Amino acid sequence: MTSTTPEELSAGGYASRRRMRPGDIVFQGVAFLAAAGVTVLLGLLAYKVVAQAWPAIRHFGVSFVWTNAWNPNNDVFGAASFIFGTVVTSFIALLIATPISIAIALFLTEIAPRRIAAPIATVVELLAAIPSVVLGLWGILVFGPWMNDHLEPGLKSAFGFLPILSGPTYQAGILPAALILTIMIVPIISALCRELFSRIPRDLTDGSLALGSTKWEAIRRVGLPYAAPGISAVMLLGLGRAFGEAIAVAQVIGGQVAISRSLFHPGDTLGARIALQYQGATTGLETNSLLYLGAILMVISLVTNVAAQGIVSRFEKARRLH
Amino acid sequence: MKRALALVALAGLLAVAAVAGRANASPARAAGVNISGAGSTFVFPLVSAWIPQLGSAYGYNVSYSPVGSGAGIAAVTARTVDFGASDAPLSPDQFTACNGCIQLPWALSATSIAYNLPGLNCVVRLTGDVLARIYLGQITTWDDGAIKALNGSCNLPSTKITPVYRSDNSGTSYNFTDFLSAVNPSWKSKIGVGVNAQWPTGVGAKGSSGVAGVVTKTPGAICYVDVAYALNNKLRTAWIKNASGKYASPGLRGIAAAAATLPAKITGNGAISIVNPPKGNPLAYPISTFTYVIVPIKSSKAADLRKLIYWAITAGQQSGPKLRFQPLPKQVQAFDFKQIKLITG
Numbered sequence: 001m002t003s004t005t006p007e008e009l010s011a012g013g014y015a016s017r018r019r020m021r022p023g024d025i026v027f028q029g030v031a032f033l034a035a036a037g038v039t040v041l042l043g044l045l046a047y048k049v050v051a052q053a054w055p056a057i058r059h060f061g062v063s064f065v066w067t068n069a070w071n072p073n074n075d076v077f078g079a080a081s082f083i084f085g086t087v088v089t090s091f092i093a094l095l096i097a098t099p100i101s102i103a104i105a106l107f108l109t110e111i112a113p114r115r116i117a118a119p120i121a122t123v124v125e126l127l128a129a130i131p132s133v134v135l136g137l138w139g140i141l142v143f144g145p146w147m148n149d150h151l152e153p154g155l156k157s158a159f160g161f162l163p164i165l166s167g168p169t170y171q172a173g174i175l176p177a178a179l180i181l182t183i184m185i186v187p188i189i190s191a192l193c194r195e196l197f198s199r200i201p202r203d204l205t206d207g208s209l210a211l212g213s214t215k216w217e218a219i220r221r222v223g224l225p226y227a228a229p230g231i232s233a234v235m236l237l238g239l240g241r242a243f244g245e246a247i248a249v250a251q252v253i254g255g256q257v258a259i260s261r262s263l264f265h266p267g268d269t270l271g272a273r274i275a276l277q278y279q280g281a282t283t284g285l286e287t288n289s290l291l292y293l294g295a296i297l298m299v300i301s302l303v304t305n306v307a308a309q310g311i312v313s314r315f316e317k318a319r320r321l322h
Numbered sequence: 323m324k325r326a327l328a329l330v331a332l333a334g335l336l337a338v339a340a341v342a343g344r345a346n347a348s349p350a351r352a353a354g355v356n357i358s359g360a361g362s363t364f365v366f367p368l369v370s371a372w373i374p375q376l377g378s379a380y381g382y383n384v385s386y387s388p389v390g391s392g393a394g395i396a397a398v399t400a401r402t403v404d405f406g407a408s409d410a411p412l413s414p415d416q417f418t419a420c421n422g423c424i425q426l427p428w429a430l431s432a433t434s435i436a437y438n439l440p441g442l443n444c445v446v447r448l449t450g451d452v453l454a455r456i457y458l459g460q461i462t463t464w465d466d467g468a469i470k471a472l473n474g475s476c477n478l479p480s481t482k483i484t485p486v487y488r489s490d491n492s493g494t495s496y497n498f499t500d501f502l503s504a505v506n507p508s509w510k511s512k513i514g515v516g517v518n519a520q521w522p523t524g525v526g527a528k529g530s531s532g533v534a535g536v537v538t539k540t541p542g543a544i545c546y547v548d549v550a551y552a553l554n555n556k557l558r559t560a561w562i563k564n565a566s567g568k569y570a571s572p573g574l575r576g577i578a579a580a581a582a583t584l585p586a587k588i589t590g591n592g593a594i595s596i597v598n599p600p601k602g603n604p605l606a607y608p609i610s611t612f613t614y615v616i617v618p619i620k621s622s623k624a625a626d627l628r629k630l631i632y633w634a635i636t637a638g639q640q641s642g643p644k645l646r647f648q649p650l651p652k653q654v655q656a657f658d659f660k661q662i663k664l665i666t667g
């Protein structure tokens with residue numbers, strides 16, 4: 001590290017002091033085009049989705065959001081069960097994935113010797129490289145049947161008094177979908193958490209250890225609070241990934257229009273419904289309604305992202321006050 | 323580093339050389355017309371049998387992607403393929419979207435009802451009404467009185483019934499819901515006919531393979547799947563009662579008998595339903611279906627498409643029976659001959 005201050009690195013720092021050279025002009029132009037291009041593309045995409053959904057938005061109005069129906073043969077459509085399925089599967093996935101990912105990241109940065117940490121980190125990241133359709137196939141052939149035969153009956157006999165873990169079990173349903181999503185978001189969350197933990201200043205944890213705390217106490221009292229805003233932002237990134245996943249979920253969720261108390265019951269998500277029923281939709285209104293689902297999914301993702309930024313900035317403010 | 327790069331480059335060169343060598347080795351065809359199609363998985367075994375024959379008869383280089391009826395309709399609508407194939411006839415909105423497409427029935431087969439009841443050594447017999455009530459969630463166990471009454475000597479277990487359906491848009495679902503609507507008024511009013519439905523109970527899976535996957539792993543499960551698929555995957559299929567009160571198996575005889583109930587002349591846009599054929603055909607299998615080829619009437623390959631379809635509905639039908647496709651009845655062929663003439667450049 002040299003002694004460059006953040007002010008010098010910030011935008012315009014170099015440019016203002018030096019004469020612009022042709023290379024700089026070209027570079028700035030390319031960078032601007034890339035940034036502007038993505039912004040325009042997103043705008044066009046959102047416009048197109050809403051425009052295509054418009055007939056359904058006009059036909060059903062806002063009540064589409066809380067209508068629990070999807071009958072393509074009578075042209076009655078509503079998003080309630082899909083919003084429910086999307087939110088429930090993604091939050092369960094996040095709930096399970098976060099502690100596992102933090103544990104993996106802590107193990108890799110704090111506990112494991114480098115010789116072991118490097119290959120394990122590679123393996124965890126390889127998990128992210130498995131195409132979702134392959135993961136979905138594994139869900140159909142191996143994971144779903146195993147859940148139906150072993151995990152779900154086990155959960156039922158232990159926690160059957162809870163309504164969410166009662167009722168008949170199926171090979172495909174909300175819970176298998178949530179667990180497949182968990183497998184998909186663990187690599188993302190753990191890789192980013194590892195990055196966060198490796199940036200915890202050594203001085204802080206070493207100081208804590210020097211004052212006589214155990215390794216766990218140093219991590220819990222000093223390391224985790226330091227990384228907390230980052231972790232919450234990373235969690236929301238993982239949540240966004242889970243919201244948007246369509247193919248793997250479509251293969252294991254059982255595609256049913258239902259809001260059930262039981263997590264064993266088949267359901268459906270916004271992404272999965274669009275993926276499976278867009279092609280060959282029989283009426284124009286069905287196509288428009290599927291795009292309405294797409295628009296809702298975009299809004300949910302936008303809200304998640306804004307929330308992520310809000311949380312991070314609040315943490316930052318709180319930390320500065322300390 | 324440099325050495326590694328050199329090795330990669332060498333490997334690349336070798337690969338290019340190998341491919342080029344292969345391309346040279348294959349015999350050059352005089353009339354190498356490429357014709358592409360996509361759609362129905364149901365008709366895929368039959369089209370696969372046609373492709374080499376079309377190659378040697380006309381020099382056509384036909385490629386077909388079994389992506390499902392819905393995707394096939396989407397592909398021909400977007401004109402990314404020369405023809406689409408679907409087991410469900412086009413809906414009015416789909417006809418509009420496809421902008422000048424016609425549909426021709428070009429193969430005839432059936433949808434079978436497969437089940438997984440390990441250890442049962444008799445064939446399950448069902449009526450359309452019982453099947454509808456199973457899929458409506460009104461009959462939930464295999465030893466329900468309504469099923470027992472149809473299977474006198476069969477010792478049915480008390481296993482829970484898991485109805486399995488297609489979660490993607492499928493022509494097989496169309497055939498199945500068409501049949502259930504014909505035999506059960508409550509199905510007709512509540513659920514209706516279509517390539518998908520709001521299934522009141524059960525579990526959905528993607529594609530025939532997905533459905534078969536769930537059924538083979540779930541004791542007590544029942545599903546509908548095309549006959550060729552059920553046979554190839556050794557699924558046990560039920561006998562279904564027809565309007566004459568006889569139980570029919572989804573074999574060629576049953577399909578032929580169902581098609582024998584067609585009127586003497588086919589009119590309209592080519593959509594034909596032969597589910598639940600009327601009394602007087604004791605052999606008829608009640609969930610039989612035609613499957614369609616969809617072509618734009620304006621095509622740069624019009625002459626070749628005309629030849630291809632003419633061949634498929636005449637000589638091509640001989641490849642059918644081995645694969646559980648019954649050759650087309652005369653009046654359907656006659657309808658297709660008229661339709662073919664509409665395809666112009």
